[in-house]
Amino acid sequence: MNDPASKRWIQHSNDVLRRAGLRASAGRTAVVELLSRQTCLLTAQEIADQLRADGSAGSTATVYRALETLHELGLVRRFDAEGTARYEPVDPSGDHHHHIVLDETGDVVPFDDAELERAIAGIGRRLGLVVTGHEIILRGRLIEEPPESD
Amino acid sequence: MNDPASKRWIQHSNDVLRRAGLRASAGRTAVVELLSRQTCLLTAQEIADQLRADGSAGSTATVYRALETLHELGLVRRFDAEGTARYEPVDPSGDHHHHIVLDETGDVVPFDDAELERAIAGIGRRLGLVVTGHEIILRGRLIEEPPESD
DNA sequence: ATTGTTGCAAAGTGTTTGCACAAAC
DNA sequence: GTTTGTGCAAACACTTTGCAACAAT
Numbered sequence: 001m002n003d004p005a006s007k008r009w010i011q012h013s014n015d016v017l018r019r020a021g022l023r024a025s026a027g028r029t030a031v032v033e034l035l036s037r038q039t040c041l042l043t044a045q046e047i048a049d050q051l052r053a054d055g056s057a058g059s060t061a062t063v064y065r066a067l068e069t070l071h072e073l074g075l076v077r078r079f080d081a082e083g084t085a086r087y088e089p090v091d092p093s094g095d096h097h098h099h100i101v102l103d104e105t106g107d108v109v110p111f112d113d114a115e116l117e118r119a120i121a122g123i124g125r126r127l128g129l130v131v132t133g134h135e136i137i138l139r140g141r142l143i144e145e146p147p148e149s150d
Numbered sequence: 151m152n153d154p155a156s157k158r159w160i161q162h163s164n165d166v167l168r169r170a171g172l173r174a175s176a177g178r179t180a181v182v183e184l185l186s187r188q189t190c191l192l193t194a195q196e197i198a199d200q201l202r203a204d205g206s207a208g209s210t211a212t213v214y215r216a217l218e219t220l221h222e223l224g225l226v227r228r229f230d231a232e233g234t235a236r237y238e239p240v241d242p243s244g245d246h247h248h249h250i251v252l253d254e255t256g257d258v259v260p261f262d263d264a265e266l267e268r269a270i271a272g273i274g275r276r277l278g279l280v281v282t283g284h285e286i287i288l289r290g291r292l293i294e295e296p297p298e299s300d
Numbered sequence: 301a302t303t304g305t306t307g308c309a310a311a312g313t314g315t316t317t318g319c320a321c322a323a324a325c
Numbered sequence: 326g327t328t329t330g331t332g333c334a335a336a337c338a339c340t341t342t343g344c345a346a347c348a349a350t
Contacts, residue, residue: 065316
């Protein structure tokens with residue numbers, strides 16, 4: 001999420017939070033700001049640690065509570081893997097991406113793919129249900145690029 | 151997984167386990183048999199409870215250890231969601247399905263979808279990598295069937 | 301006999317919650 | 326001043342582990 005998108009997300013989040021009757025409190029605000037600067041997945045512990053390193057407030061409890069609220073309001077997406085939840089901002093424009101975990105390095109690379117989205121949209125129709133969310137994690141490895149032969 | 155597939159999976163699992171130098175012990179065998187009868191995702195607790203209900207052995211520790219071993223050997227697939235891992239047998243023929251979690255009940259419904267598989271296959275090509283695995287969880291809710299008006 | 305396996309209970313993680321105080325509105 | 330948010334520590338849920346007894350080979 002680049003800088004303008006980051007600002008937009010903070011803005012959007014604050015709007016949604018206020019509309020839900022919640023306050024602009026220090027802890028949650030810090031979590032929102034930290035998340036907004038993040039491209040990709042963060043654990044609650046990472047967030048808490050980083051907040052404390054930055055001198056901001058941020059007890060474990062507050063971070064978890066903030067994340068729970070943000071998740072309920074659809075402002076963050078949550079991934080559960082290996083017993084730990086990871087969070088990332090949800091772009092309010094509806095943009096979203098998925099993740100591919102590289103076998104060798106364990107690196108997580110975000111990607112998106114229109115055909116995949118089409119397939120998912122179709123599944124709801126085919127199975128007779130409304131798909132309200134999806135969580136897709138691929139695993140794979142890069143193909144060594146063949147030298148570009150024009 | 152229907153009956154012949156179930157038998158095949160037990161057979162295959164036993165082969166792999168023996169080849170790995172492990173024994174045909176009571177606890178693990180019970181876990182394998184229980185899993186083989188299962189269509190879909192089971193938690194470790196559910197497995198342990200059911201084993202004990204069936205009079206078989208099955209302490210939590212044994213179940214967790216068995217599942218860990220089976221997972222390492224590629225015999226089961228593991229899904230992490232909401233802080234709990236769920237397991238299901240991996241069909242040795244390469245067949246697989248995905249899951250949709252119902253918003254209201256939390257029930258997990260298996261499904262498969264050719265178009266989705268096609269899309270995933272295409273992603274590798276489009277991104278320049280080999281997709282070695284994928285994990286897809288949809289969330290949604292059933293559409294109330296309109297009462298059959300004849 | 302050897303080495304893998306079990307069960308128990310204790311220890312670990314990651315996450316949630318009760319409560320009293322502080323902050324936002 | 327009312328209600329929401331915070332931090333701490335205790336409680337939780339799920340999973341892992343140390344250890345002594347046990348079972349498969």
